[in-house]
Amino acid sequence: MKWAVAAAVLLLAAVGGLLLLGERNGGATQAATDDAQLQWRTKPNLILVPALPRDRILTGHVRNASLRAVDLAIDRVQVLDAAGHRLKATALFAQHFSHGLYPWSMHVKGSKFERRRIGRIATIKPGQDVPLTLSWRVAADGAEPVEVRFDGGTLALPR
Amino acid sequence: MRRVWTLLAVLTALMACASSALAHPERQSYFPDASKGSVPKYKHTGTPLIVCKSNSKRLIRKAFKGKARARTKRIRLRALKKCRFRNIQTAVNRAKTNDRIQIMPGVYKELPSRKVSVNEPACAAMFETPDDGDQAVPTFEAQATCPNMRNLIAIIGDSLSDPDRECDQRCNLLIEGMGRRPKDVTIVGDRLKKDVIRADRADGFFLRNVWVEQGAFNDVDVVETNGFRLRLLVTPYAQNYGVLTFASDHGLYEHIDAYGNGDSGIYPGSGPEGHCQRYGIEIRHVNSHDNVLGYSGTAGNGTWTHNSSFHDNNAGISDDSFASGHPGMPQDCSKWNANQVYSNNRNFFTDDRDTYCKNTTFDKRKREIVCPQFQVPVGSGFILYGVNANIIQDNAIYDNWRSGVRLFWIPASVRGENDPAKQFDTSNGNKFIGNQMGLGRDNKRAPNGIDFFWDEQGIGNCWLGNQAPGGRITSDPATLPQCPHGSIFQQSPAPQKFAAEAPCAAWDPDTMPDPPGCTWFTTPPKPPR
Numbered sequence: 189m190k191w192a193v194a195a196a197v198l199l200l201a202a203v204g205g206l207l208l209l210g211e212r213n214g215g216a217t218q219a220a221t222d223d224a225q226l227q228w229r230t231k232p233n234l235i236l237v238p239a240l241p242r243d244r245i246l247t248g249h250v251r252n253a254s255l256r257a258v259d260l261a262i263d264r265v266q267v268l269d270a271a272g273h274r275l276k277a278t279a280l281f282a283q284h285f286s287h288g289l290y291p292w293s294m295h296v297k298g299s300k301f302e303r304r305r306i307g308r309i310a311t312i313k314p315g316q317d318v319p320l321t322l323s324w325r326v327a328a329d330g331a332e333p334v335e336v337r338f339d340g341g342t343l344a345l346p347r
Numbered sequence: 348m349r350r351v352w353t354l355l356a357v358l359t360a361l362m363a364c365a366s367s368a369l370a371h372p373e374r375q376s377y378f379p380d381a382s383k384g385s386v387p388k389y390k391h392t393g394t395p396l397i398v399c400k401s402n403s404k405r406l407i408r409k410a411f412k413g414k415a416r417a418r419t420k421r422i423r424l425r426a427l428k429k430c431r432f433r434n435i436q437t438a439v440n441r442a443k444t445n446d447r448i449q450i451m452p453g454v455y456k457e458l459p460s461r462k463v464s465v466n467e468p469a470c471a472a473m474f475e476t477p478d479d480g481d482q483a484v485p486t487f488e489a490q491a492t493c494p495n496m497r498n499l500i501a502i503i504g505d506s507l508s509d510p511d512r513e514c515d516q517r518c519n520l521l522i523e524g525m526g527r528r529p530k531d532v533t534i535v536g537d538r539l540k541k542d543v544i545r546a547d548r549a550d551g552f553f554l555r556n557v558w559v560e561q562g563a564f565n566d567v568d569v570v571e572t573n574g575f576r577l578r579l580l581v582t583p584y585a586q587n588y589g590v591l592t593f594a595s596d597h598g599l600y601e602h603i604d605a606y607g608n609g610d611s612g613i614y615p616g617s618g619p620e621g622h623c624q625r626y627g628i629e630i631r632h633v634n635s636h637d638n639v640l641g642y643s644g645t646a647g648n649g650t651w652t653h654n655s656s657f658h659d660n661n662a663g664i665s666d667d668s669f670a671s672g673h674p675g676m677p678q679d680c681s682k683w684n685a686n687q688v689y690s691n692n693r694n695f696f697t698d699d700r701d702t703y704c705k706n707t708t709f710d711k712r713k714r715e716i717v718c719p720q721f722q723v724p725v726g727s728g729f730i731l732y733g734v735n736a737n738i739i740q741d742n743a744i745y746d747n748w749r750s751g752v753r754l755f756w757i758p759a760s761v762r763g764e765n766d767p768a769k770q771f772d773t774s775n776g777n778k779f780i781g782n783q784m785g786l787g788r789d790n791k792r793a794p795n796g797i798d799f800f801w802d803e804q805g806i807g808n809c810w811l812g813n814q815a816p817g818g819r820i821t822s823d824p825a826t827l828p829q830c831p832h833g834s835i836f837q838q839s840p841a842p843q844k845f846a847a848e849a850p851c852a853a854w855d856p857d858t859m860p861d862p863p864g865c866t867w868f869t870t871p872p873k874p875p876r
Contacts, residue, residue, distance in 0.1 A: 235846050237864055245864040247846045262853075278853035278862045285732070285848035286761045289372060289670050290482065291587060291610070291720035292855050293709065299481035305671060305763050306852065323850035323864030 225253035226341045229317045234346055244332075246322045246345065247283050252312035260318070261309045264339040267324045269331040277324035279336075282307030372564075374475055374484050376571055376594035377512060378620060378674055379550070381627070384573030384597040387551045390521050393447050396438040399430035400453030407452055410527040423525055427451055435522070435534070436460050436500050444518040450557065452524075452531040460495040461537045467493040487512075490547050498542040499562075500534070504549030504572070512548060512571065519551030519574075529558040529581045529604075536561035536585070538710040542568040543585075550574050560584045563709055565591045566608075573597055583607040586709045587720050588614045589638070594674050595619075598628040605633065609720040611640035611665070612657075617673045619649035623680040623736055626651035639695060639719045640665050641688075646673040649680050656687040662723040663691040663747065668733030668773055671763030677773045679735040683742055688728040689793070690746045695719045696868035701860040722854040724749055724867040726796060733757025733773035740780040743788070744795065748871040751784050751795035755848070756804040771838065776807040778830055784815040794874040797821045803841045809833030 232248025252258050260281065267277035286306045290296040303309045310318040322345075324333055335342045400406075404427060411420035426449065432438040434457050438448045473489035476482075485497055487505065494501035502522075504514035522544075524532030534557055536543040541564035546552040548571045555578040559566040562585040569575050569592040581604045582589030589605030591614040592598055598615075605612030612635030619627025626649055633655040635641035641657030643665040644650065657663040668677035695717050704718035712718065724730060726749030729739065733756065744751040754777060759769040779799065787793035798815060799822040801808070809830035813820050824841075828834040850864035861868065 233842065233846070235843055237847065237866065239866045239869070240864065243864045245846045245850060247842065247849070276863055278850045278859065278864070280849050280852050282761075282852075283842070283849055284755070284757065284761075284845045285852050286669050286757065287721055287852060289672070292857065293586070293609075293704075293718065293720060294372075294482065295857075296482050301763065302481065302671075305761060321846060321849040323853075323862065325863035 226258070226338060226343055227251045227253050228343060232320075232346060240325075242326045244324055244326065248320055249317040250312065250320050250343065251317040252314055255314050257314065258312045258341075259309065260312065260338055262307075265322075266337040267322060267333045267345070268335050268337060269327070270334045271331065273327070273331070275324045275327060275333050277322060277333075280307045280321045281310035281318050283319045283321050372482070372484060373570065373593055374486055375672070376617065376674055378594050378617075379513075379571060379573035379596050381596055381619065381621070384550060386597055386599045386629075387519060387521070387553045387574055387576050389553070389555075390445070390447055390519075393445060395426070395447040395449040396432065396442055397426055397430040397449050397451065398432040398435050398438045398455075399427055399451035400433065400455070403427055403430070403451035403453050406526070406531065410452055410531050416527070419527075423451070426525070434459055436495065439500060439502055439517065439520075439522075442517050442520055444516065444520075446517070447521045447523065449523050449525050450532045452526040453533075455532070455534045456537070457499045457534070460499045460540070463493070463495040465496060465539055467496040469493060470496055487547065490545070495540075497540055498545040498568075499536055499540050500544045501542075502544070502546045502549040502552060504547065504552070514548050514550035514573070517549060519553075520549060521553040521555070522557070523553075524556035524558075526556065529556055529579055532556065533558045533560070536563065536566065538586075539563055541565065544568065545570065546572055546575065548572060552576075553578070555579050558582075561714060562586065562588075564588065567591070569593070569595050569598070571595060575599070576601075578602055580604070582612070584714050584717075585609070586718075588612075589635070590614065591616065592628065593617050596627045600628070600630040601632050603633045603635075605635045606637040607715060607717050608638040609718050610638070611643035612636070612638040612660070613642050615644050615647050615650045617646045617648075617675050618644060618681065620675050621649035621680060625649065626682065630655060636660060637693060637717070639717065639721070639723060641691065643667075644678065644681070645670045646675040646678050647681055648675045648678055651681070652683045653685045656689075658687065658689045658691060659693050660691045661693050661695055661719070661725045662727040662730050663688040664728065665723070665730045665732070666734050666737065667731070668757050668762050673762075676762045676764075677733055677735060677757075677759070680737065682738040682740070684738070684740045686742045687788070688742055688744045688747070688751075689787070691728055692726045692746070692748050692870055694725045694868070694870045696722070696725060696860075698860070701856045705856040705860075718856075722851055722867060724753065724848075724851075725869070726750070726871040727753055728795065729753065731755070731774065731777065733761070734777060735773055736776040738778050738780070739782060740778070741782065743783045743786065744798070745783075745785050745787050746793035747795045748873055749796045750800040751798040752779065752800070754799070754801045754808065755844075756802055771804075771836070773805070774808065775805045776833070777805075778808075778833075779810045779813060780830060781812040782814075784813055784820050786816045792816050792876045794876065795821070796871050796874055797823055799823070799827060800844075801827065802844045803834075804837050805834055806836045807833040
């Protein structure tokens with residue numbers, strides 16, 4: 189009897205772990221890769237910021253042209269120049285300002301629901317798209333970025 | 348065997364958490380029954396429970412010097428003889444419905460409450476993980492069972508003997524400082540417990556004439572309370588809010604000085620759902636200054652704010668629909684009139700401040716140093732994001748170097764509602780009437796950076812009779828729709844205006860204190876007069 193209960197505990201732990209893992213990884217979707225075939229839905233809009241001459245903002249919609257859903261996260265987005273250098277940049281899967289529930293000082297990462305709500309993560313189903321706002325600061329040498337990388341997949345940036 | 352069953356139970360509980368929907372810093376909250384309740388009146392009768400300190404006698408003599416105050420001094424000294432409590436919480440614990448607690452002059456640190464751990468083992472299981480976040484928060488059961496776990500002073504009005512969420516103990520409680528001024532009775536938070544004073548389902552709660560400071564979240568917090576009155580308070584230096592009320596109704600804020608708070612001086616969030624038929628919370632004679640925000644209200648519905656000043660904050664007044672889990676979304680039906688909203692140009696987002704704030708936790712910070720908890724556009728008067736059917740009328744709005752009023756749409760998905768039919772349900776039906784823009788109290792020009800900055804979205808937003816010295820108000824767009832008809836629906840608001848604000852969402856003192864593309868944290872130049 190004791191062993192049966194222990195086995196049940198182990199089974200529950202394993203199922204619980206899988207559930208947690210599923211939550212973290214977004215279930216049946218995949219991370220963005222070259223195979224994911226991310227595309228701009230239409231040509232994105234590049235905006236200059238007069239008060240910040242080295243800063244740029246770009247808004248557009250990212251389309252998933254693959255046959256599988258793709259998970260994207262802003263902390264895996266990189267904006268790169270032609271030499272492969274990473275620029276100081278932000279990304280948001282939204283086209284408007286918002287903020288989370290928790291003050292920054294609480295250092296709460298936020299649930300998946302929360303991060304999705306404020307555009308920190310997004311899942312793009314096949315054939316669908318999500319809004320994206322990028323911003324970056326051009327380096328002192330003036331090198332403009334040429335691409336944005338999503339954990340392996342890339343999109344060209346307009347010049 | 349018992350251990351195995353315990354382990355099984357814990358694992359089952361963990362699985363339940365993993366599969367449940369997710370949270371919000373307050374527990375799941377509900378509005379009280381609007382058909383009941385009223386703003387409490389001052390009580391003159393009934394034997395008071397008197398709280399004092401060993402030096403109260405000396406402080407009474409000092410506070411009430413001179414012939415003009417001799418009678419009051421005698422009354423206070425006579426009452427002092429009946430003092431039976433050294434701590435406010437002890438008196439609260441002894442109090443019954445309709446009681447009065449009188450606090451004699453002194454500094455109250457509430458040492459017995461401070462000794463209670465913020466993670467009391469007895470209440471470890473009484474936390475919930477709400478639908479919209481991932482940090483567990485105390486349930487009402489936890490607040491009632493371990494009242495000083497997260498609060499220095501807790502007034503818990505609902506007993507656990509029934510599930511009705513209504514006050515049935517310590518209702519209509521008056522807690523009153525007996526000094527000449529609020530400062531004479533100072534209640535000091537320990538910078539660890541979230542609330543210095545929390546009134547929870549404490550219908551008829553009346554707090555008056557005290558100074559409350561250094562809450563790790565709030566100085567004064569009123570939750571799910573039907574009928575409350577906060578009068579003659581000073582509430583500085585909380586990590587987040589000087590005064591916060593949440594899911595409460597039939598309330599009155601009056602004569603409150605709120606400053607030095609890391610979010611806002613006052614926060615009437617999840618305000619009464621009066622659906623524009625009534626104002627459930629009145630706010631008057633408030634002076635809120637030198638905070639990140641003077642006023643904020645996520646789902647700040649049904650409030651009427653008048654004859655108050657919001658000045659020298661990073662931004663003056665905010666109402667919004669940013670969060671999920673706040674009852675009453677989206678925000679609607681509040682009114683501001685006869686207020687002074689000016690000079691909101693202080694900037695706590697400097698490099699030095701960022702460095703200090705990220706390297707110093709609240710319990711170790713200097714009392715007077717304010718660390719912003721959320722990002723705001725420095726130099727703004729009103730910032731209205733996702734709001735409906737509000738009236739901003741006959742206010743003086745001046746010397747806000749970025750903008751006097753900002754009005755933006757926020758899609759419903761931001762508050763967790765993904766129904767396509769709801770995505771454009773803000774910002775509609777807001778009226779800006781008869782405001783005096785850009786003219787200071789001394790009748791000299793004190794222009795805003797721009798008087799009105801609007802994203803050009805929404806139905807029924809309208810402007811009428813707003814004035815500025817020397818001619819027309821300034822606005823973007825240059826022409827604003829006139830009342831009564833106002834704007835017509837536009838599905839695609841001005842994209843450049845949206846795009847300019849989106850990067851500010853990335854602000855984080857730890858990782859991104861100065862997001863590329865975001866201009867919010869640079870103090871705008873003073874507009875030419």
